[in-house]
Amino acid sequence: MKRNWPAGASALVWLVLVVGPLYFMVAASLRGRADYLTSSPLKPPEDPTLDNYRTVLDGGFGGYLFNNVVVTAATVAIVVLLGVPAAYAVARSPSKLVQRGFTLLLAGLAIPAQATIIPVYLLITRLNLYDSLTAIILPTAAFALPVATLVLTNSLRDVPKELYEAQTIDGASAFGVLRYLVLPLARPAIVTVVVYTALNAWNGFLFPLVLTQSQSSRVLTLGLWNFQGQFGTNVPALLAAVTLSVMPIFVVYLIGRRYLLSGLTAGFGK
Amino acid sequence: MRQRPSFWYAAPAFAFFALFAALPMVLVVLLSFTSWDGLGTPQPNGVDNWARLADDGQARDAVGRTAILMVVSWLVQTPIALLIGVWAAGRQRTRAVLSSIFFLPLLLSTAAIALLWQVMLDPNFGVTQSIGGWLGDVQFLGNPSIVLYTVAFVITWQYVPFHTLLYQGAARAIPQTLYEAATIDGAGRVRQFFHITLPQLRYTVITSSILMIVGSLTTFDTVLILTNGGPGAASRIAPLHMYITGFSGFEMGYASTMAVLLVVVGTGLSLLVMRVTGFRSMTSQQEGA
Amino acid sequence: MFRRSRTHALITMVAMVAVAAACGTSGPSAGSGGGGPFKVWALQDPALNPIEKASAEGAGGTLETFGNDPYKQKLRVAIGSPNAPDVFFNWGGGNLKEYVDADKIVDLTPVLDENPSLKSAFLPSVLDGAKIDGKYYGIPMRGMQPVVLFYNKDVFTAAGATPPTTWDELLALVDKFKAAGVQPISLAGSQAWTELMWIEYLLDRQGGSDVFKNIRDKGPAGWKDPAVLQAATKVKELVDRGGFGTNYASVGYDVGGASTILAQGKAAMHLMGSWEYTNQLQQSPDFVKNGKLGWVAFPTLPGGKGQPGTVVGNSSNYYSITKSSKSVDAAKKFVASGLNDEKYVQSLIDAGDVPAVVGMKEKLAKAPNSEYTTWIYELVEKATVFQLSWDQDLTADQSTKMLTQLQELFLGKVTPQAFVDALAAG
Numbered sequence: 001m002k003r004n005w006p007a008g009a010s011a012l013v014w015l016v017l018v019v020g021p022l023y024f025m026v027a028a029s030l031r032g033r034a035d036y037l038t039s040s041p042l043k044p045p046e047d048p049t050l051d052n053y054r055t056v057l058d059g060g061f062g063g064y065l066f067n068n069v070v071v072t073a074a075t076v077a078i079v080v081l082l083g084v085p086a087a088y089a090v091a092r093s094p095s096k097l098v099q100r101g102f103t104l105l106l107a108g109l110a111i112p113a114q115a116t117i118i119p120v121y122l123l124i125t126r127l128n129l130y131d132s133l134t135a136i137i138l139p140t141a142a143f144a145l146p147v148a149t150l151v152l153t154n155s156l157r158d159v160p161k162e163l164y165e166a167q168t169i170d171g172a173s174a175f176g177v178l179r180y181l182v183l184p185l186a187r188p189a190i191v192t193v194v195v196y197t198a199l200n201a202w203n204g205f206l207f208p209l210v211l212t213q214s215q216s217s218r219v220l221t222l223g224l225w226n227f228q229g230q231f232g233t234n235v236p237a238l239l240a241a242v243t244l245s246v247m248p249i250f251v252v253y254l255i256g257r258r259y260l261l262s263g264l265t266a267g268f269g270k
Numbered sequence: 271m272r273q274r275p276s277f278w279y280a281a282p283a284f285a286f287f288a289l290f291a292a293l294p295m296v297l298v299v300l301l302s303f304t305s306w307d308g309l310g311t312p313q314p315n316g317v318d319n320w321a322r323l324a325d326d327g328q329a330r331d332a333v334g335r336t337a338i339l340m341v342v343s344w345l346v347q348t349p350i351a352l353l354i355g356v357w358a359a360g361r362q363r364t365r366a367v368l369s370s371i372f373f374l375p376l377l378l379s380t381a382a383i384a385l386l387w388q389v390m391l392d393p394n395f396g397v398t399q400s401i402g403g404w405l406g407d408v409q410f411l412g413n414p415s416i417v418l419y420t421v422a423f424v425i426t427w428q429y430v431p432f433h434t435l436l437y438q439g440a441a442r443a444i445p446q447t448l449y450e451a452a453t454i455d456g457a458g459r460v461r462q463f464f465h466i467t468l469p470q471l472r473y474t475v476i477t478s479s480i481l482m483i484v485g486s487l488t489t490f491d492t493v494l495i496l497t498n499g500g501p502g503a504a505s506r507i508a509p510l511h512m513y514i515t516g517f518s519g520f521e522m523g524y525a526s527t528m529a530v531l532l533v534v535v536g537t538g539l540s541l542l543v544m545r546v547t548g549f550r551s552m553t554s555q556q557e558g559a
Numbered sequence: 560m561f562r563r564s565r566t567h568a569l570i571t572m573v574a575m576v577a578v579a580a581a582c583g584t585s586g587p588s589a590g591s592g593g594g595g596p597f598k599v600w601a602l603q604d605p606a607l608n609p610i611e612k613a614s615a616e617g618a619g620g621t622l623e624t625f626g627n628d629p630y631k632q633k634l635r636v637a638i639g640s641p642n643a644p645d646v647f648f649n650w651g652g653g654n655l656k657e658y659v660d661a662d663k664i665v666d667l668t669p670v671l672d673e674n675p676s677l678k679s680a681f682l683p684s685v686l687d688g689a690k691i692d693g694k695y696y697g698i699p700m701r702g703m704q705p706v707v708l709f710y711n712k713d714v715f716t717a718a719g720a721t722p723p724t725t726w727d728e729l730l731a732l733v734d735k736f737k738a739a740g741v742q743p744i745s746l747a748g749s750q751a752w753t754e755l756m757w758i759e760y761l762l763d764r765q766g767g768s769d770v771f772k773n774i775r776d777k778g779p780a781g782w783k784d785p786a787v788l789q790a791a792t793k794v795k796e797l798v799d800r801g802g803f804g805t806n807y808a809s810v811g812y813d814v815g816g817a818s819t820i821l822a823q824g825k826a827a828m829h830l831m832g833s834w835e836y837t838n839q840l841q842q843s844p845d846f847v848k849n850g851k852l853g854w855v856a857f858p859t860l861p862g863g864k865g866q867p868g869t870v871v872g873n874s875s876n877y878y879s880i881t882k883s884s885k886s887v888d889a890a891k892k893f894v895a896s897g898l899n900d901e902k903y904v905q906s907l908i909d910a911g912d913v914p915a916v917v918g919m920k921e922k923l924a925k926a927p928n929s930e931y932t933t934w935i936y937e938l939v940e941k942a943t944v945f946q947l948s949w950d951q952d953l954t955a956d957q958s959t960k961m962l963t964q965l966q967e968l969f970l971g972k973v974t975p976q977a978f979v980d981a982l983a984a985g
Binding site for chain 3: 131233
C-alpha cells in the first residue's frame with residue numbers, strides 16, 4: 001500500500017489535538033493548586049501529588065460511582081431481558097402483531113430523548129419515583145430498546161432457517177430454542193447491546209439532571225458538574241474528578257477494545 | 271407452528287417501550303396544547319402555544335443557531351472523519367496504535383468533555399492564558415460571535431472518533447480487488463480515492479451525516495455545561511432554549527411545543543436526507559438479507 | 560376488539576411488573592417512605608452550611624445543599640413532585656408567592672403567634688419579606704444580605720485612589736484603573752444575577768423604589784418608565800467604558816472566578832451580596848485577614864430620584880415548609896428554633912454572617928469580623944427601603960426573560976431602548 005500523505009498529515013494533527021487536552025487533564029490533576037496557577041500547563045508537574053484525588057474521593061465520588069454502577073447494571077439487565085426475547089419473536093414469530101410492534105419500536109429510533117423530557121418528568125413524578133435511581137433507569141432503558149432490538153434482530157435473521165427448523169424437528173419448544181440456539185448464536189450481538197446500553201446509561205446526563213436531585217441519588221456525570229461548584233477555582237481537583245470518572249471505561253477499553261468499539265457503533269457500523 | 275415464539279415474547283419489550291418512550295411522545299404533543307407551570311395540573315389552552323411560537327423571536331434565533339451548529343459541525347467533522355477513517359483502515363502497525371489513541375475521547379462522558387474544555391478555555395485560569403500569545407486574547411467562550419464555533423469545535427473533538435470508527439469499518443470492507451484493478455489501469459492515489467473509496471463509502475457518509483444532523487439538533491449537555499447558552503443567548507440552541515423555558519421559566523406547556531417542533535424537524539431532515547440520497551433502498555436490502 | 564383490549568391489559572400488566580422489578584434493582588437510595596428524618600434544602604455556602612447542617616441534624620433532619628442556579632430549578636421541580644423537601648431555603652417575595660398560590664406552603668402565622676418572643680426577635684422589615692397576603696410563610700434563617708461594593712485596598716493604594724461615593728467618581732475610577740492596567744470591576748457575567756445587581760441599584764438611584772414595585776405589581780408595562788431606560792443606558796456606558804474588562808461574559812461566580820481575581824488584585828472592585836465576605840474568608844483567608852478587602856455602599860447618583868440609603872439584595876433567607884411534608888410538626892419546631900437559638904445565632908456571627916435579629920450590635924461588636932458585620936447591620940438598619948433581588952421578586956417566567964435580556968444588554972447585543980421594549984412587551 002502506498003502512503004497516504006493528506007490523511008496521514010490530518011491524522012497527525014488530530015493526534016496532537018486529542019493527546020494535548022488529555023495530557024493537560026492528567027498533568028494538572030497531579031499539581032498542587034498554586035503550582036497549577038503559576039506554571040506552564042505543558043510542563044510535567046514538578047512535584048506530583050495525589051492530594052486532589054483524595055479531595056475528590058472525600059467529596060462523595062465513591063457514592064456517585066456506586067450509583068452509576070447500579071444505574072448501568074439495572075439498565076443493561078432490563079434491556080437484555082426484554083430485548084432478547086423480543087428480537088427472537090421479531091425474527092421468528094408468525095404473529096403480525098409482532099411485526100407491527102417492531103415497526104413502532106423502530107419509529108422510536110427517531111425520537112430524541114431530549115424532546116420527551118417534560119412528559120417523562122411528569123410520568124416519573126406521578127409514579128412517585130422522582131429522585132430515585134429507578135427514575136433514571138426506566139426511561140434510559142426504554143430509549144435504548146429500539147437500537148438493542150434492531151441489532152439483536154439483525155443478528156438472529158442472519159441465522160439460517162434450517163438451524164431453527166432442525167431444533168424444532170428435535171421437538172424443542174420455543175423457549176428451548178431461545179435457550180439453546182438463540183442465546184449462544186446471538187452472543188456477539190448481545191455483547192454489542194450490553195456495551196451500547198451500558199455506555200448510554202453510564203454517560204447519561206439529561207434524565208439524571210431532571211429526574212433526581214439529592215446527593216444520595218446523584219450519578220457520576222451530575223456529580224462531576226456538582227464538583228465544579230464545590231471546588232470552585234480548585235481546577236486540579238475538578239480535573240482529578242474528571243480523570244477518575246474516565247478510569248472505569250478506560251480499563252474496559254484496555255481489556256476489551258474490540259467489544260467496546262462494536263458497542264459504540266451498534267446498529268450503525270458493519 | 272407451536273414451536274415458534276408467540277407475541278408474548280415481544281410483548282414485555284413493546285410495553286416497556288410504550289410506557290416510557292412512546293407514551294411520553296404522545297404526552298408531549300398533548301402538553302403542547304396546554305399551559306402548565308409545573309406546580310398545578312396542565313390547563314388546555316388551545317393553539318395559543320403554537321401561535322406564540324410562530325411569533326417568538328427568541329425561539330427563532332435559537333433554531334437559527336441550531337442550524338448554524340448543524341452545518342458547521344457537519345462541514346468540519348465529515349472530511350476529518352472520512353480522511354482519518356480511511357487512513358486508519360490500513361492494517362499497518364503504526365496506524366493501529368495511533369488509531370487506538372484517536373478513539374480516546376470516546377471514553378469520556380459528555381459532561382467530562384464539556385468540563386475539561388471549559389476549564390481549558392477559562393479566561394482567567396485556563397490553558398489559553400498560560401500558553402499566552404494570540405490565543406490568550408481570544409474569548410472562546412465569552413465572545414458572542416465566536417462561542418458557537420467553540421461549541422462546534424468541542425462537539426467535533428467529541429464525535430470525530432465515533433465517525434472515524436464508522437468510516438474505518440466501512441473502508442476495511444471495500445474489496446481490495448477494486449484497488450488492484452485500478453492500479454493496473456494506472457489510476458493514481460487521488461483518483462482511486464474519488465473513484466473507488468468515496469463511492470464505496472457512500473452509504474456510510476449518509477449514515478454518519480444523519481447521525482450528525484440529528485445529533486447536533488439535540489445537542490444539549492455539552493452546551494449546558496460549557497456555556498449555559500451564554501454569553502447572553504449567543505449559544506442558546508433550540509434544545510437548551512426548550513430546557514430553559516421548561517425548567518427555568520416553568521412554562522412547560524410552551525416548552526413542549528418546542529419539543530414537538532424539534533422532533534418534527536429532526537425526523538423531517540432525516541427522511542429528506544434518505545429520500546434525496548436513495549438511502550431507503552439500501553436499508554430494505556439489508557433487512558431482506 | 561377482543562384482541563385490542565387484551566393487548567391493553569397486557570401492556571398495563573407488563574408495565575407494572577417492569578416498574579416493580581426496576582424498583583427492586585435500584586439500590587439503597589430508592590423509595591422515600593414516610594417517617595425518618597425530614598429533609599431540609601439550602602443554598603450551597605461553604606461557610607454557613609456546616610452550621611445549618613448541625614442545626615438541622617440537631618432537630619432530627621438532614622441537610623441537602625445545591626449551587627445557586629441549579630437550586631432555583633431543582634426546587635421548583637421538586638415542589639411540583641411528590642418528593643418535595645420538608646423544609647426549604649428561599650428568598651421570600653414573588654417567587655415564594657408562586658408556591659403559596661399553588662397551595663404548596665404551610666402557613667406559619669400560627670407558629671409566630673404562639674411564640675411572641677420569636678416574632679419580636681426579628682427586624683420587622685425582614686420578617687415581612689416572607690409575608691404574603693397578610694400571612695407569614697417563611698421564617699428568617701440566615702443573615703441579611705445587602706449588595707455592597709467590595710474593593711481591593713492594595714490595588715486602590717497602588718493607584719492612589721479612594722473608594723467611590725458617587726456614580727461620576729466610579730466612572731473616573733474606571734478610567735484610572737484601566738490606565739493602570741487593572742480590570743476596574745470584576746463581574747461574573749456568565750451568571751445573569753450578578754449583572755442584575757448593577758441595574759437594580761441604578762434603577763433605584765435613578766427613579767426611586769416605586770418604579771420596580773410598579774413593574775412587579777402591575778405588570779411588564781411598568782418597564783416603560785423613563786428611569787428604566789436611563790438606568791439601562793448607564794449600564795451600557797459602564798460596559799462600553801471598559802468597566803468590566805473584556806472577558807466578563809464567561810466568568811462565573813459559583814466557580815469562584817470573579818472573587819478570585821479581586822483577591823489576586825487583577826480587578827479593583829466587585830459588586831456582590833454581603834456573602835462575598837464569608838466567601839472570601841473561606842477562599843482567600845489571607846486577603847481578608849490582612850485587611851485588604853474593603854467595602855462601601857453603592858455610590859449615589861446625584862440628580863436621581865432615589866433615596867441614597869436604599870439597599871438592594873436579600874433581606875434574609877427563609878425556611879418554609881411544604882404542605883406535602885409528612886413531618887410538619889417536627890419541621891415547624893425546627894424553623895421556630897433556628898434564629899431564636901443563641902448558639903445558632905452565635906455560630907452565624909462567628910462565620911461573618913449578620914443575622915436579621917434585633918439588638919445585634921453588641922453581639923456583633925464582640926465577635927470576630929465585627930468591623931464588617933457592624934457596618935452591614937447599620938447599613939440595613941438605616942435603609943429606608945430594602946428591595947429584594949428582582950429575580951426573586953418576579954415570577955419565574957418574567958424573571959427568566961428579564962435575566963436573558965439583561966445579559967444581552969451587558970453584551971451590547973441589544974440597545975438600552977431595545978432592552979426596555981423587549982421587557983415591556985412581556
